[in-house]
Amino acid sequence: MGLAERRAREKRQRREDILDAAKKIFSAKGFHGATVEEIAGEAELSPATLYLYFANKWELYASLNLRMLEFLCERIERVDREDGLDPLQKVRQMAEAMYDVYCFDPDILTNVLRMQASPYLEQLPDKMRDQVNAKVAQALRAFAKIFQKGVEQGYFPDFPPMALSDIIWSVFTGLVLLERSKNLFDSQKDYLKPTLFLAIEIMAQGMSSQGMRDYTQGLADHGPEHSPPKAT
Template sequence: MGTAQRKEKEKEIRRNDIIDAAEKVFFSKGFDATTMDDVAREAEFSKRTIYVYFNSKDQIYFEIMVRGYKILIEMMETEIQYTNGKNALDKIKQMGKVLYKFSQEYMYYFMTIIEYENGELDFANGISDKSRQECYALGEKIFTYLTSALKSGVEEGSIRYELDIVNTAIILWSCIVGIFTTLHRKRNYIMNYHNRESNELLLNAFDMLIRSIENGGIAK
């Protein structure tokens, strides 16, 4: 390995060390309460060194989302292999189950993505184009799984033909984000006042969303 390659590898290791440290602080304190001083302290680097690698706290947040999206995509692609031969509605249901499994096994990554979906970081300053575009590309890959399933459903007749594919995908994703957010933040309230388990409500919500797009589902 030449000198240039070794330096580049060392730079990448240090960069990942900073992201690792930021994860620990973000996941324990929350993004808003975390400062770059906190990240530097956890990483055992000076704050000046942190800024050599990252323009802002927001950029690090995007890098953490990239890690989460990659895990979710790997889970999606693994499960998609087992849905060959099934209709589109079954595929969409399976995607919902994968998302639920991801939320349980990788809760902090999941909440990082959900918090972003509920925030306004898209056009925040201090986020490099590379970090932003990589994150967007991964998010759109997941979105494509959904639009592809919807398109297949319309073609095979299991999903209502009059639905606009992109509009429907955006609405479904927005509903799912809202459901997860509410059930996560109001879990105790829902249990204490309505005696309902969040996990059960989540599965019911998935069924309702599926019925809303199913061909003939509304009339049932």
């Protein structure tokens, strides 16, 4: 019936509203620093109402991160699936994808960072934690796959693709943190995008340069000191 349907949609909308409010507050203050009351206030609800939609603070937090990770995975995997692009172009596309994710949800990314950087995960109910971990692993694997092809096709020297994808990921997350901190000093906006693209360009050039090939060769002669992490 129309009524039940409307109800369901409204309910879903409320859930989203709460997630948006939570995103804002958690991003600003971290998990412990944010209070349920504040989040509820931001969503223009009473705290009690919030508990009708989420069992507790933890579940709210995890739902938030999950939403973001899903969006990220989807975008990365789409780049991998795209036809007619050489690996270098795909790496550039990846930067675009990451930036899009950031634009879609600039705050929540720092939440994921914080989550990864802390023992919060251990406190999550098992099911949620597994979901979050799986999503992070999935995103990193999607990353690695792009480099994998680049190595196979001879665009990049023979380096563990996981390491390469980790580096790109690191540039990105590191830049996000940096931009946040810079915003505290001056309030210069739109710093992330050009800097991210510059970084990607530098790395793309570096990876495909002759010097890099020589470096790789040197390592191969003396034995690798780099062991790639196993994806989980």
